[in-house]
Amino acid sequence: MPETWIIDCVRTPRGRGKKETGALREIHPQELFAQTLNALVARNGFDPREVEDVVVGTVTEVAEQGGCVARMSVLAAGWPVEATAVSLNRFCGSGQQAVNFAAMGVMSGQQDLVIGGGVESMSRVPMGADQSGLDGHNRHLREIHPLVPQGVSADLIATLEGFSREDCDRFALESQRRAKTAMENGYFKKSLIPAKDLAGNVVLDRDEYPRPDATLEGLGKLEPSFLKMGAYRMKDGPLTFDEKAKQAYPQIGRVEHVHTAGNSSGIVDGAGSVLLASPDYARARGWKPRARIIATATCGAEPVIMLTAPVPATQRCLKKAKMTMKDIDLVEINEAFAAVPLKVMRDLDIPHDRVNVNGGAIALGHPLGATGAMLIGTVIDELERRDLTTGLVTMCIGGGMGITTILERF
Numbered sequence: 079m080p081e082t083w084i085i086d087c088v089r090t091p092r093g094r095g096k097k098e099t100g101a102l103r104e105i106h107p108q109e110l111f112a113q114t115l116n117a118l119v120a121r122n123g124f125d126p127r128e129v130e131d132v133v134v135g136t137v138t139e140v141a142e143q144g145g146c147v148a149r150m151s152v153l154a155a156g157w158p159v160e161a162t163a164v165s166l167n168r169f170c171g172s173g174q175q176a177v178n179f180a181a182m183g184v185m186s187g188q189q190d191l192v193i194g195g196g197v198e199s200m201s202r203v204p205m206g207a208d209q210s211g212l213d214g215h216n217r218h219l220r221e222i223h224p225l226v227p228q229g230v231s232a233d234l235i236a237t238l239e240g241f242s243r244e245d246c247d248r249f250a251l252e253s254q255r256r257a258k259t260a261m262e263n264g265y266f267k268k269s270l271i272p273a274k275d276l277a278g279n280v281v282l283d284r285d286e287y288p289r290p291d292a293t294l295e296g297l298g299k300l301e302p303s304f305l306k307m308g309a310y311r312m313k314d315g316p317l318t319f320d321e322k323a324k325q326a327y328p329q330i331g332r333v334e335h336v337h338t339a340g341n342s343s344g345i346v347d348g349a350g351s352v353l354l355a356s357p358d359y360a361r362a363r364g365w366k367p368r369a370r371i372i373a374t375a376t377c378g379a380e381p382v383i384m385l386t387a388p389v390p391a392t393q394r395c396l397k398k399a400k401m402t403m404k405d406i407d408l409v410e411i412n413e414a415f416a417a418v419p420l421k422v423m424r425d426l427d428i429p430h431d432r433v434n435v436n437g438g439a440i441a442l443g444h445p446l447g448a449t450g451a452m453l454i455g456t457v458i459d460e461l462e463r464r465d466l467t468t469g470l471v472t473m474c475i476g477g478g479m480g481i482t483t484i485l486e487r488f
Contacts, residue, residue, distance in 0.1 A: 079185060080184065080185050080186075080187050080356065080357075081184075081185070081356075081357055081370050081371075082180075082181040082182075082184040082185050082354050082355075082356070082370060082371045083354065083355050083356070083357055083360050083365075083367035083369070083370050083488075084352060084353070084354055084367060084368050084369040084370065084371065084454070084458065084485065085122060085353040085354065085355050085360060085365050085367055085368065086118055086121055086122055086352075086353045086368065087269045087350070087351070087352045087353070087368070087451075087454060087455030087458055087459075088114050088117045088118055088121070088269055088270075088271050088350065088351055088455065089114065089269050089270060089271070089348065089349065089350035089351075089448070089451070089452045089455055090102070090110060090113060090114060090270075090271060090272075090273045090282075090348050090349045090350070091270060091272070091273055091282045091283060091284050091285050091286060091348065092285045092286060092287055092344075092346040092347065092348040092442055092443040092445055093201070093273070093281075093282050093286045093287075093346060093347045093348065094201070094286050094287055094344075094345075094346055094347075094443070095199075095200030095201045095204070095344075095345035095346045095347050095443070095445075096201055096345075097201045097202065097204075100201040100286070100346075100347060101273075101281055101282040101286050102199070102201065102273055102281060102282055102286075102347040102348070103199075103201040103202065103347070104275065104281070105199070105273060105275065105281065105347075106142055106154075106199075106202070107136075107142055107143050107147060107151075107197050107198070107199035107202065107203065107347075107349075108142070108147060108150045108151045108154040109151075109154055109276065110197055110199060110273065110347065110348070110349045111134060111147070111148075111151040111195065111196075111197035111349040111351070112151045112152070112154040112155035112156075113155075113271065113273060113274065113349070114195060114271065114349050114350060114351035115132070115151065115152065115155045115157065115193065115351060116155050116156075117271045117351075118193065118351055118353045122353060122365070124191065124363070126152075126155075126157040126158055126161050127158050127160050127161065128190075128191050129157075129161050129191050129192065129193055130162075130183070130189040130190065130191055130192055131162050131163065131164060131180070131183065131189065131192050131193075132148055132151075132152055132161065132162070132163035132164075132192070132193045132194075132195075133148070133163070133164055133166065133176040133177075133179050133180045133192065133193070133194045133195070134147060134148035134151065134163060134164070134165050134166070134176055134194075134195055134196060134197060134447075135165075135166055135167070135168065135171075135172025135173040135174070135175055135176040135195070135196035135197075135447040135448070135450065135451070136148075136165055136166075136167065136172060136196060136197055136198060136446075136447035137167055137169055137170065137172055137198060137205075137446040137447045138198070138200075138203045138204070138205060138206075138207050138208050138446070138447075139165060139167055139208065140203065140207050140208045141202075141203050141207060142199065142202055142203055143197070143198070143199065143203045146163070146164070146165050147165050147197065148163035148164050148165040149162065149163040149164070149165075151163065151197070166179070167447075168376075168475060168479070168481065169446070169475045169476035169477065169479070170412065170414060170444070170446055170449065170450075170473055170474065170475050170476060171376075171450055171473045171474075171475040171479065171480075171481040172196050172446065172447040172450065173194075173195060173196025173350060173447050173448045173449055173450035173451035173452065174196075174449075174450025174451065174453065174454065174471060174473055174481050174483060175376075175450065175481060176194040176195055176196055176450070176451060177194035177195065177352045177354070177450065177451050177454055177483070178194070178371075178374040178481070178483060179194065180192040180193060180194030180352070180354050181194070181354055181371045181374065182374075184354055184355065184356050185371075187356075189356075190355060190356045190358070190359040191353075191354075191355050191356075191359055192354050192355075193351050193352065193353055193354070194351070194352050194354060194451060195349065195350050195351035195352060195448070195451040196349065196350060196445075196447040196448035196449070196450060196451045196452075197348070197349035197350075197445070197447055197448050198347065198348065198349075198445040198446040198447040198448050199347045199445075200345045200346060200347055200445060200446070201347050202347075204345075205345075205446075212225040212226070212227065213225050217314065220315070223381045223382065224315075224317070224322040224325065224326065224382060225322075225381060225382060225384070225477075226308075226319040226320075226322050226323050226382060226384075227304065227307055227319060228384060228385065228414070228415075228476060229303055229304035229307060229337055229342070229415070230304050230307060230308050230319045230320065230323055230333065231323075231382065231383055231384035231385050232304075232337050232342070232385055232414070232415035232416075232417050232418065233302075233304055233308070233333050233334060233335045233336060233337055233417075234323045234327065234330070234333055234382075234383055235383060235385060235386065235415075235417040235418070235421055236334060236336045236337070236416075236417040236420075237330050237332075237333050237334045238327060238329075238330060238383075239417065239420070239421055239424070241336065241416070241417050241420050241421075242336065243298070243336040244294075244298070245336075245416070245420065246336050246337060246341040246415075246416035246417060246420070247294055247297040247298055247338075247340065247341055247416075248294065249341065249416045249419070249420060249440075250292075250297060250340055250341035250416055250440045250441075251292060251293070251294055251297060252430075253413060253434065253437045253438050253440040253441040254288060254289055254290060254292045254437065254440070254441045255437075256434065256435060256436055256437040256441070257285075257288045257290070257436060257437025257438075257441035257442055258288065258290035258437075258441075259436075260436035260437060261284065261285065261288065261290075265436050265459065265460065265463060266285070266436070266456070266459070268459045268462075269350075269455040269456070269458075269459055270283075270284075285442050285443070286346070286443075287344045287346050287441070287442055287443035288437070288441045288442060289441070292340065296340075297338070297340040297341065300338035300339055300340045301338065302335035302336065302337065302338055303335075303337055303338050303339055303342060304335050304337060305335040307319060308320035308323075308333055308335060320332065320333045322382065323382060323383075326380075326382040326383070327382075327383070336417070337415050337416065337417070340440075341415070341416040341440060342414070342415045342416070342440065343412070343413055343414050343415065343438075343439035343440055343443065343444035344439065344440070344441075344442070344443035344444060345443065345444075346442075346443030346444065346445045347445055348443070348445035348448045348449075348452065349445070349448050350448045350449075350451035350452040350455060351451060352451055352454055352455065354371075355367075366488070367488050368458055368462070368487065368488060369458050369461070369469075369485045369486060369487045369488060370485065370486050370488065371483060371484075371485050372399045372401075372468075372484045372485060372486050373395050373396075373398040373399035373483075373484045374395065374398075374481075374482065374483050374484075375391050375392075375394040375395035375398060375481070375482050376391055376394075376479060376480065376481045376482075377390040377391040377393075377394050377479070377480050378390075378477075378478050378479050378480075379478045379479070379480065380478055381477050381478030382478075383478070384474070384476065384477065384478045385414065385415070385417075385418050385474040385478075386421060386474070386478075386480075387474060387475065387478055387479050387480030388411065388418070388422050388472040388473060388474050388480040388481075388482065389421070389422055389425045389426060389480070390480060391472060391479075391480030391481055391482040392422070392426060392470065392472050392480070392482045393426075394482070395470075395472075395482035395483070395484055396484070399484050401468075401484065403426050403427065403428055405468060406428075406432070406468050406469070406470045406484070407432065407461065407464075407466035407467055407468045407469065408432055408435060408457055408460055408461055408464075408466060408468075408469045408470075409428055409432055409433045409434070409457075409469070409470045409471075409472070410433075410434060410438070410453040410456060410457045410469070410470070410471045410472070411423070411433055411434060411438070411472055411473075412438065412439055412444065412449055412450075412453065412472070412473040412474065413434065413438035413439040413440040413441075413444070414439065414444065414473075414474050416440065418474050419433060419434065419438070422472065435460060436456065436460060449473070450471065450473055450481070453471045453473075454471055454483065454485070457469035457470075457471055457485070458485070458487065461487040462487060466487070467486060467487055468484065468485070468486050468487070469484070469485050469486075469487070470482065470483070470484050470485075471483045471485075
């Protein structure tokens with residue numbers, strides 16, 4: 079099978095997703111993603127006309143992120159009109175899926191130079207702005223799969239797995255500690271580009287969300303984020319969300335609400351891009367690849383609990399690659415909620431010292447559509463820094479899906 083080579087990865091800093099105070103709030107999402115495109119050009123010297131497509135993941139595809147944010151970003155970047163782009167939505171896995179689809183185009187032999195990435199401006203287009211609800215307001219679907227909000231699903235996982243509030247808080251604290259170390263030592267610098275306004279002034283040059291002074295005591299004082307949500311009853315239904323979860327999993331006594339703002343992913347703005355090429359194209363231009371994609375996979379799981387599918391997606395991906403977890407040097411598991419990586423590590427027997435070694439979304443934030451592309455760059459950077467070979471990126475996804483990518487450093 080033809081290979082896909084990763085030539086370069088770039089990302090903006092993550093800015094707090096607050097419309098009043100977030101550092102990136104004044105930058106239109108099209109302009110934010112455009113900056114990653116032009117950074118790839120500046121760093122690698124290619125003609126944008128030769129890019130055969132730009133695949134962009136975005137979750138909330140309305141307002142400023144609607145109308146094919148991908149194509150509009152290409153135009154905002156000042157690229158030639160010949161350059162095309164397409165937007166996609168696989169919920170939180172959108173950015174990673176964009177990179178995987180871009181890789182598939184090259185692997186198929188149909189394309190030679192493609193960019194995959196993602197963008198989400200949560201300060202400007204907040205979660206829920208598309209008014210889709212949990213299920214697109216489809217009452218028939220609701221009868222088949224009585225979905226609950228993701229936070230309640232995360233608490234359901236913790237309840238079933240026996241993860242305590244302290245377990246989740248300790249994991250969160252370690253994420254903050256690792257992110258602090260990484261930032262202080264410049265581990266993100268290779269892929270990180272400064273975000274600028276239209277006048278060219280630097281607005282943000284480092285991740286804004288981390289709380290390096292977090293303590294276990296401070297985390298323990300935070301109120302559960304999804305307790306009231308679990309007790310909420312929709313107008314057209316007889317059950318609360320907690321009761322729906324218990325109906326699907328009657329073995330629990332009740333849903334233990336252990337997730338807080340401190341042990342869940344942060345709401346942030348950001349964009350990331352990955353430049354992929356065929357070996358022939360790269361060799362003709364004298365490019366040295368940073369990594370190659372070995373295998374990709376998605377897999378679904380029960381949609382009420384929703385966030386457990388990184389496990390079967392990773393198992394499927396490993397099978398395609400003819401590998402086991404022992405063959406993987408570093409792993410990035412998106413920290414949507416602390417219970418997610420805790421379960422993935424337990425089920426796949428992955429030591430914590432190989433997972434999210436520079437912190438994760440709990441400390442750094444989760445710009446929904448962009449995170450997957452960012453994580454691919456993060457793991458490549460760290461493989462290079464540690465002189466290791468293989469990396470795996472996996473994410474939980476709304477509606478009960480998971481996505482995994484395995485790559486090998488050159």
